[in-house]
Amino acid sequence: MLLASSLLQAHPLTIVLDPSCNTRAVATEYENNVAFLYCQSIQDYCEQHLTDHVIEITRSADEQLDEYGAAQFSNKLTPDVHISVTFTSTKRVPTVSIYYFTYAQTPTPTTSYNSNTCSFTPVWAAYQEQKLASVSYAQACYELLAARYGDSVTIRKPIGCPCKSLLGVTAPALMIEFDLEHLESSELFQEILLDVVEQLPHARADA
Amino acid sequence: MKLSYGITALIMLLLGGGFYAFHYDYVMVIFPHHVKTTSTPDNNLSGERSVTLFMPDATNATLTQEQAILKISNNVRHNHEQVITTWLNAQTFAKENTKLASVALSPDQRSIFITFGTTTPFNHQSATYDKLLWIQGLLTTLHAYNDTLEYVYFLGSNKPLHDHELDFSRPWPIEGFLS
Numbered sequence: 001m002l003l004a005s006s007l008l009q010a011h012p013l014t015i016v017l018d019p020s021c022n023t024r025a026v027a028t029e030y031e032n033n034v035a036f037l038y039c040q041s042i043q044d045y046c047e048q049h050l051t052d053h054v055i056e057i058t059r060s061a062d063e064q065l066d067e068y069g070a071a072q073f074s075n076k077l078t079p080d081v082h083i084s085v086t087f088t089s090t091k092r093v094p095t096v097s098i099y100y101f102t103y104a105q106t107p108t109p110t111t112s113y114n115s116n117t118c119s120f121t122p123v124w125a126a127y128q129e130q131k132l133a134s135v136s137y138a139q140a141c142y143e144l145l146a147a148r149y150g151d152s153v154t155i156r157k158p159i160g161c162p163c164k165s166l167l168g169v170t171a172p173a174l175m176i177e178f179d180l181e182h183l184e185s186s187e188l189f190q191e192i193l194l195d196v197v198e199q200l201p202h203a204r205a206d207a
Numbered sequence: 208m209k210l211s212y213g214i215t216a217l218i219m220l221l222l223g224g225g226f227y228a229f230h231y232d233y234v235m236v237i238f239p240h241h242v243k244t245t246s247t248p249d250n251n252l253s254g255e256r257s258v259t260l261f262m263p264d265a266t267n268a269t270l271t272q273e274q275a276i277l278k279i280s281n282n283v284r285h286n287h288e289q290v291i292t293t294w295l296n297a298q299t300f301a302k303e304n305t306k307l308a309s310v311a312l313s314p315d316q317r318s319i320f321i322t323f324g325t326t327t328p329f330n331h332q333s334a335t336y337d338k339l340l341w342i343q344g345l346l347t348t349l350h351a352y353n354d355t356l357e358y359v360y361f362l363g364s365n366k367p368l369h370d371h372e373l374d375f376s377r378p379w380p381i382e383g384f385l386s
Contacts, residue, residue, distance in 0.1 A: 020371070021371070022371040022372070023331075024331060024332050025332060086335070086372065088332065088333070088334045088335075089332070090265075090332065090333075090334050090337070092265075092266065095334075095336075097334070097335060097336050099335065102384070103377055104358065104377070104378060104379060104380035124376070124377060156336065159336070159339065159384060159385065160384060161335075161339055161373065161384040162373060162374040162375075162377070162379075162384075163335075163372065163373065163374070164370060164371060164372055164373055164374040165371075165372065167374050175335075175372075177334065177335050177336070177372075179334055
């Protein structure tokens with residue numbers, strides 16, 4: 001634990017935040033704008049207060065990424081964690097859902113993947129490199145959020161599924177979806193996202 | 208003598224021409240025992256079967272069960288089509304105009320290809336969890352109907368379903384991801 005802490009101090013954590021490019025309505029705004037503003041505010045906060053956290057955002061405002069665009073950006077940086085941030089507003093109770101990537105085993109895979117010998121990673125197998133780290137990070141985030149915000153917000157247990165936004169990402173990755181009722185609750189959700197970002201050192205130390 | 212040479216040459220010419228035509232498929236020879244009679248499946252042959260439909264309840268984040276009686280025929284593909292159509296008609300989550308375009312099964316019946324008439328059956332506003340729950344309902348219904356199925360390919364307009372949050376480029380396990 002002490003060794004992990006000292007390692008963390010020596011190397012700043014690189015966190016890639018990938019704001020959704022989708023255009024679902026979130027109260028009176030569009031999802032892509034809300035997600036970008038959230039990520040930007042986290043980046044600004046970390047620059048000022050969490051200097052051992054380096055936040056990189058996959059796109060600029062109003063930019064639409066191509067398929068695998070976020071994954072290409074993330075894989076070049078090799079971050080400690082990749083977080084895809086999405087929003088929606090279903091007019092139900094405020095909810096936070098955490099997802100990590102997983103696939104079903106296909107009967108006849110078109111490309112074989114061997115982490116020892118393969119010189120490249122097929123896009124559909126990228127998640128396998130850090131799957132355990134993704135699962136443990138998602139679980140740690142869930143436990144933290146459920147303990148802190150479980151009374152006011154529904155926190156769903158981490159779910160493994162083929163998340164499109166995480167397809168091709170080789171780093172430990174998770175997708176977090178906020179279901180907002182009103183934009184007034186945005187400060188609370190901003191706090192939650194910040195907690196997810198801050199949770200990383202603890203999750204790494206535990207691992 | 209000259210006549211016999213001429214007849215032999217003509218026979219050889221005919222044989223060569225016949226072989227050429229056969230080789231390049233200008234002439235096809237079909238023997239009676241190679242002809243398979245393709246019988247149209249009689250959809251009225253078999254009886255009825257009770258099928259359990261698992262309907263997504265997004266408000267309570269659960270699947271609720273309903274029973275439906277379907278007319279079952281000898282045509283396996285048609286039966287699956289009926290199950291999915293009945294399920295689609297009973298559910299209220301997906302877009303109203305979501306129609307089933309076609310269903311195909313792999314020869315070993317381990318994989319099923321479901322094609323919807325639209326590029327996506329989901330409402331634009333849907334949360335990821337709601338989409339997963341919707342798919343879980345369909346997968347559980349199919350699994351309850353036919354337990355040999357293992358993988359489900361979701362297609363829309365003959366391409367993998369398009370969605371911003373979920374990836375359909377590879378098959379989904381029949382157990383789904385919420386089980």
